[in-house]
Amino acid sequence: MQELYGRLSSLQNLFLAYKKARKGKIKKRYVKRFEKNLTKNLTKLKKELLFQTYKQCPLKTFIIRDPKTRKISKSAFRDRIIHHALINTIGPIFEKSFIYDSHANQIRKGTHKAIERFDQFKRKVSRNNTRNCFVLKADIKHYFQEVNHEILLKIIKRKIKDEKVIWLIEKILKNCTNPEIQREKERDASKVIHYLNNDYLGKKGMPLGNLTSQFFANIYLNKLDYFVKHKLKAKYYIRYVDDFVILHHSREQLEKWKFVIDGFLKENLDLELHPNKSKIHNLKKGVNFLGFRIFYYYKLLKKSNIKNFERKFNRLKIIFNHNLITREMAIESFDGWLTHASNANTFKFRKHIIMNFNKIFPITKITKTRNCKKHNNFIKKIKESELQFSSQKTLFLFNRGFSIREVAEKNIIKESTVWSHLANLIEYNHLSVFEVLPRNKVHNVLYSIYSKNDTLKSIKQRLNDDSITYNEINCVLASVKRKISDNKPL
Numbered sequence: 449m450q451e452l453y454g455r456l457s458s459l460q461n462l463f464l465a466y467k468k469a470r471k472g473k474i475k476k477r478y479v480k481r482f483e484k485n486l487t488k489n490l491t492k493l494k495k496e497l498l499f500q501t502y503k504q505c506p507l508k509t510f511i512i513r514d515p516k517t518r519k520i521s522k523s524a525f526r527d528r529i530i531h532h533a534l535i536n537t538i539g540p541i542f543e544k545s546f547i548y549d550s551h552a553n554q555i556r557k558g559t560h561k562a563i564e565r566f567d568q569f570k571r572k573v574s575r576n577n578t579r580n581c582f583v584l585k586a587d588i589k590h591y592f593q594e595v596n597h598e599i600l601l602k603i604i605k606r607k608i609k610d611e612k613v614i615w616l617i618e619k620i621l622k623n624c625t626n627p628e629i630q631r632e633k634e635r636d637a638s639k640v641i642h643y644l645n646n647d648y649l650g651k652k653g654m655p656l657g658n659l660t661s662q663f664f665a666n667i668y669l670n671k672l673d674y675f676v677k678h679k680l681k682a683k684y685y686i687r688y689v690d691d692f693v694i695l696h697h698s699r700e701q702l703e704k705w706k707f708v709i710d711g712f713l714k715e716n717l718d719l720e721l722h723p724n725k726s727k728i729h730n731l732k733k734g735v736n737f738l739g740f741r742i743f744y745y746y747k748l749l750k751k752s753n754i755k756n757f758e759r760k761f762n763r764l765k766i767i768f769n770h771n772l773i774t775r776e777m778a779i780e781s782f783d784g785w786l787t788h789a790s791n792a793n794t795f796k797f798r799k800h801i802i803m804n805f806n807k808i809f810p811i812t813k814i815t816k817t818r819n820c821k822k823h824n825n826f827i828k829k830i831k832e833s834e835l836q837f838s839s840q841k842t843l844f845l846f847n848r849g850f851s852i853r854e855v856a857e858k859n860i861i862k863e864s865t866v867w868s869h870l871a872n873l874i875e876y877n878h879l880s881v882f883e884v885l886p887r888n889k890v891h892n893v894l895y896s897i898y899s900k901n902d903t904l905k906s907i908k909q910r911l912n913d914d915s916i917t918y919n920e921i922n923c924v925l926a927s928v929k930r931k932i933s934d935n936k937p938l
Contacts, residue, residue: 453612456537457497465532504623521655531659547673552689553662559738569684573695583735584694584702587725591690596718746793842869867919871926881927893924
């Protein structure tokens with residue numbers, strides 16, 4: 449097993465870890481500083497690992513209130529590379545043993561997959577909403593602060609026999625400033641000695657914010673997953689870090705399981721359920737889970753999430769008005785939240801905020817036009833909010849020179865959807881049909897259109913040309929509709 453540490457400390461693995469650590473942070477100063485002497489810095493890290501002289505930098509801590517107050521610890525960039533290198537090596541070994549419904553910090557998993565799974569379970573338990581469904585919504589009290597290092601290392605040592613890898617894991621676990629000791633340092637140094645003599649330091653807690661902490665959290669609670677699935681035989685169980693739910697048609701059964709799970713956590717993992725946050729809910733009244741409030745027939749966003757979005761949206765508006773970001777950058781920032789919101793029943797709400805977005809972040813350059821007067825009159829008649837947000841993303845990518853296939857791949861949509869976006873853009877004068885199709889095709893289709901009410905099928909029959917598709921006909925027809933609305937001759 450000594451070869452495991454060799455793979456971990458290899459330059460190839462460290463370079464891969466560096467690429468993962470810099471993802472989304474390439475403009476940060478600390479990344480640029482590390483990149484100036486990349487080979488030298490990675491070689492230095494390799495030597496420190498091989499000779500076991502590696503030392504971590506102190507953690508930088510800060511408080512976030514998004515949506516609740518949390519203390520986040522930030523590792524130095526070089527330490528984050530080591531964390532990624534460690535996970536690259538031992539991750540595949542442990543991930544094989546994780547249950548399917550553990551959804552945190554895993555590839556092709558996440559909050560939205562967990563919500564999808566919840567929807568499947570609620571339909572099965574309620575027999576398509578024909579009987580009561582109860583949910584045990586549980587939370588582990590002060591989870592990251594209470595993780596016992598000895599228990600965690602015992603679990604890890606069952607699969608990892610390489611002593612050097614264990615040494616590195618212990619090193620990472622010890623780099624955690626315990627808040628109680630930090631307070632006592634300021635008050636009374638003698639109390640610090642008392643803590644140290646009783647082996648308090650380094651025995652409990654993991655810094656919230658480290659990649660390794662998220663991974664170790666899954667390893668630590670994997671024992672709970674197996675207990676719930678195999679000992680209690682709970683079919684409908686989902687866990688996301690320290691939050692988990694169990695669905696069942698009997699409230700009494702969930703009460704028994706709650707008591708047994710609390711006892712298991714205390715006896716085996718030195719943890720306990722949060723008394724105020726671990727409750728059994730009737731799905732009729734809704735259950736809060738991973739940012740959504742879930743009912744039998746629909747899902748809503750939590751009010752705190754909506755307020756948080758409004759704050760971010762206002763901040764985006766301010767920096768846009770100061771010309772610090774472009775409209776396209778605002779779209780990228782806004783689109784992530786819009787995707788998240790689409791997982792709930794928020795159609796009217798999303799329509800409303802898209803209208804606001806188009807008013808606050810207007811399209812400055814719409815089309816190339818010669819007649820400015822007619823063009824401005826047209827803009828007055830058509831509200832920009834009538835153009836769907838996804839169509840605007842297509843316009844942005846199409847103007848940058850992406851092909852229809854590339855736009856579809858980038859937005860993860862079908863090519864037919866991209867064509868419908870283009871037809872929509874042409875109809876609302878955000879794009880010219882000649883920018884999409886060659887002139888000869890446009891003229892051929894125009895000769896076969898008798899009125900704006902013609903169907904695509906009838907136009908296709910008149911054309912008698914297999915090289916022209918229905919999507920292309922739709923774009924030309926959209927141009928005809930625009931010219932008619934503008935009172936222009938065909």
